[in-house]
Amino acid sequence: MFISRSRFRQAAFTAKLDYMAGKLEVERKYEVPVDFALPPLTGIGGVASVGDADDQRLDATYYDTPTLRLARGRVTLRRRTGGNDAGWHLKRPSGGDRSELQVPASGRQTKPPTAVTAQVRALSRGEALQPVARIRTHRVERALRAADGSTVALVADDSVNTESLHGSRPERQWRELEIELVDGSRSALDDLDAALRAAGARPAQSPSKLAQALGDDYPAAPPGPGKVSALAAYLRDQRDAIVEHDPGVRDGDAESVHKMRVATRRLRSTIRSFAPLLPAGTDLNRLHDEIKWLTGILGEVRDGDVMGERLAGAVAAEPPELVLGPVAARIQQLLAGRVAAARERLVAGLDSRRYTDLLVELDAFVDATAAGPRTSRKELMRRAGQALRRADRRLAAAEHTPEEAPTHLGHERRDERLHESRKAYKRARYAAELVAPIAGGRATKLADRLTDLQDVLGAHQDSIVTGDLLRELALQAYAAGENAFTYGLLHARQHEHGLLALNDLPKARRRAAKAARKLY
Missing domain, CATH: 1.20.120 (Four Helix Bundle (Hemerythrin (Met), subunit A))
Structure with missing residues (x-):
């Protein structure tokens, strides 16, 4: 569900919601000249009418750590006054879009609330959050409505003034355009995007207002794949x-x-x-x-x-x-x-x-x-191959567990070794995943086959763990004067499932070995 940034958002805050989480922003931003005129959008992307202008004065203070850890993760945290959704806003990347958490502010609160700071603790690495920029925006927002009265999207025409609090950056001023989906489809957004570009709007080169406010202080994106x-x-x-x-x-x-x-x-x-x-x-x-x-x-x-x-x-x-x-x-x-x-x-x-x-x-x-x-491709492949051979040796040892010990002890030793084999195959699978970018589809195929093998061994181990818990539950039920029959029945079922799972082991092992021969 998309929630408008227009006056209708105010209802959520007056209802005294503690916060709104999981809202997904699907929007496009544009650079426009000072004399840009919004083109007629009626008839485009299902738009039947354009609403009256909603004039807003927004004043936002952005928070980050002294080393801009949030910005490095492309996360923004601000406290905004004015408009229809005043309060704390936390925005995070979500695929090609952004998710947003909103928390109403109280009084003159200038310290981010716990509901927000907890959400960014991993990013901040525990560092204190402090103001890093102040951004004032004169926004003129219009709702693009469908014939049934629903809001397809919102178009915001922003005149922006920024002040960096992180360094000695000069104030900046510019104009930009933003269109955000509300009830419309992504194809409608594509159609509206084409109309705005045809009128002279250009996709924004800067990722955010904050990036422009901080200028060269804004952290560069991490190196891409390769x-x-x-x-x-x-x-x-x-x-x-x-x-x-x-x-x-x-x-x-x-x-x-x-x-x-x-x-x-x-x-x-x-x-x-x-x-x-x-x-x-x-x-x-x-x-x-x-x-x-x-x-x-x-x-x-x-x-x-x-x-x-x-x-x-x-x-x-x-x-x-x-x-x-x-x-x-x-x-x-x-x-x-x-x-x-x-x-x-x-x-x-x-x-x-x-x-x-x-x-x-x-x-x-x-x-x-x-x-x-x-590290060379050869060395990575060699280490990944070693991880698989180590797993194969562990499984072979499990299958040849000596039987001269009492039967139940022999089974326990075999079960332990099968569990260790499972963990070893998991490591071999992760090693295959690691080399996949340099080894291609054969490594991916092997990782898939090792997942199958790991799952067979996992089903066996799960039956053992589940059986142990059922025994504990049966003892508790018996002590409480309850009938423990069902727990015993379920325990027997789990034991049977574990044995049946191992029937698939030879086939899973052969398929993994075949994939390994093509790679290592």
Whole structure:
């Protein structure tokens, strides 16, 4: 849903909403001469009429760290007065568009509220936020309406005056045009864009008003793909993924937790698989352990969420006459409590100095890798191949676990070795992903095959972990005087699922080996 910046936004604030999150801005910005005249837009992109001009005087103070960390991540934070959406505005890149968080301001508040600062903590690395620019805008806004009265888009004609508070930059003045979708389609925006260009508007060369206010102080964009080695690019992408998904993790988004956790795993895997190629001045063991700490607090939440879904599905799949007692409720109560506690620990971890210190250390690590000698393709491929051979050896050892020990101990040892094999294949998969930009489709194919192999081993391991939890639940139910039959039944089902999963192992292994022969 797109929310207008016109007077209709005021209703959201007068309703005393604490904040609005997840709004996506789809807009285009243009440079226009001082004598530019807005062309007739009726009949273009579904526009049936153009509304009256809404004259606004906007005064915005932009905040950033002393080293402009937010601007480096193309994120803007401002407090704006005037207009119809006064308050704190946090804008972040979202694909080719921008997402926006809005928080109403109170009184003469000049310090960003916690609802905002928490969202940029990963970017700011814990540094204090301070004013870096003041931008005053005289805006004339018009609504472009469809025949049914809905607003296709808003066109804002801005006369801008900027003042840098970060250095001794001179004040700047210019005129620009902005068009933002409200209820219209992207094709309508394309049609309106063509009409504005034909009238003399040019796509803005500067990414934002703030960039123009700061001038040369505005941070340059990081080097694009191909400008740094595949190793440095992979490490940078994982560091950036942690920062990108931090706000979603804080908001309790399960997918963000999953993606941040995967990024930490990829970092740890790369440190282990490519250690000899990484900067010599880095304490890799300590860095690995700090990333492992972050992986762990993310995993407590993620694993609880996944386990809850798995067991809920397992209970629902049983005939009602075989579900004896409050099985679903007991499972939900146990896991909900554990996940809630895990979320508290996770947010506390993200708010800690340990986390921001880790991000600063990752910055230095990524920069040192990018600045170091460019690692040869041959050496990267050799290390990636070693990671796969190491995984193959672990799986072979698991399949040939001695059976002279008592049966249950033999099974436990085999299960442990299969789990270690799974982790080793995951590292081999990440290594294949890393070399894909230089090795092409064969590396991508191998990564896919290793994912399949990893999933087979993962299904087996999941059945073991789930079985252990069901045993714990059965004991709790029995102690509470409940019938534990269903937990035993589900435990048996999980054991069966684990054995069946291993039936797919030979095929998955053959397919992975075939893909590996074509690459290494």
